[in-house]
Amino acid sequence: MTAPTPYRIVSAPRMGTNDDVVRVLRWLVDDGQRVEPATLVLIVETTKASVEVEAESAGYLFRLVEPDTEVPVGAPVAVVSDTPSRPALETEPSRGAGDRLKTVPYQPGSQLVTRSARVLIEQHGLSLEPFAALSVVRASDVEDYLATQAVAAAPSPLRAPSPEDEAKWAAMLASPIYRDVQEMLSLLRARMQGKFDRHVPIGTLLGDRWQLAKEHGFGEGTSVYDECLIKGTVRVGNHCWIGPYTILDGQNAPLVIGDWVDIGSGTQLYTHDSIERALTGGRAPLATGPITIGNYCFIAPMVAIGPGTTIGEHSFVAAGSYVQGRFKPYSYIAGNPARKVGTVEIDGDRARIRRS
Secondary structure (H helix, E strand, O other), rough: OOOOOOOOEOOOOOOOOOOEEEEEEEEEEOOOOOOOOOEEEHHHHEEEEEEEEOOOOOOEEEEOOOEEEEEEEEOOOEHHHHHHOOOOOOEOOOEEEOOOOOOOOOOOOEEEEOOOHHHHHHHHHOOOOHHHHOOOHHHHHHHHHHHOOOOOOOOOOOOOOOOOHHHHHHHHHHHHHHHHHHHHEEEEEHHHHHHHOOOOHHHHHHHHHHHHHHOOOOOOOOOOOOEEEEEEEEEEEEOOEOOOOOOEEEEEEEEEEEEEEEEEOOEEEEEEEEEHHHOOOOOOOOOEEEEEEEOOEOOOOOOOEHHHHHOOOOEOOOOOOOOOOOOOOOEEEEEEEEEEEEEEEEOOOOEEEEEO
């Protein structure tokens, strides 16, 4: 009977369907340090986000890779040993599901071509010569190269309007219904300008954003602009502000927003992405996952939040960030891909955002 292996492997996680490699950004524990289940041990970077990796078992953690190293998804990055001595690792020529550590999972410094990039290279009959300076070739690198080689198509000539078209347009502009609509809009805009000193698009001009929130079952005191796209299962708490030109996508998984959350203009929350499906010509499925935003969060304008994301309460997300992953309460989140860059501190009626 074979004795059980005295260590467990910590592998590079897959957070997005289009990720074949991750970069080890920073270790959060010392080499040989004792860890417990759910101890945060390192931060890795995918193409979209920085992700904290937890230990799944108790023991002594020993690193297998150094910071700023790129490794394939699923490759070993550390082992958790039963004893405080670095274990003698078992080696095998290959590693499949359920197998142990393979001898050389990745050679730092060698060029790695991701699966999606290799598909594009083969489809377009390219060589690796244009990418010789890259240590990792991703699908985005191949797409950028193809874009630089493409010749812009000549624009289609404009079609001159016919006399019949001109006559139809003139009749419409002179019609009573057109004049009535113009007068109504002028009166509504004058009212909006006089009461609130602002100009808004027609949808918000005609509707009431608090009533729109009620019609979608959102909480008390919540408002949502008419210019917001709302899809599927979306639950929003009390006293939230959902800005214009936002997207709340709960079509493929639930999207849950807590109380007292502001969603800035132009921010988009997606419970799916079609990246790999598009790159494979429809052969791969959609990547889906729920989104949960805790109470008392501020999501700044022009933020994109991807599937499977959880943001803890009292968190702040900086403008222009792409967020995907799990973030604890009181996090200051920023970047593209986003990571935790600081903390939020609450002192009575004041909130302070501090960078680490």
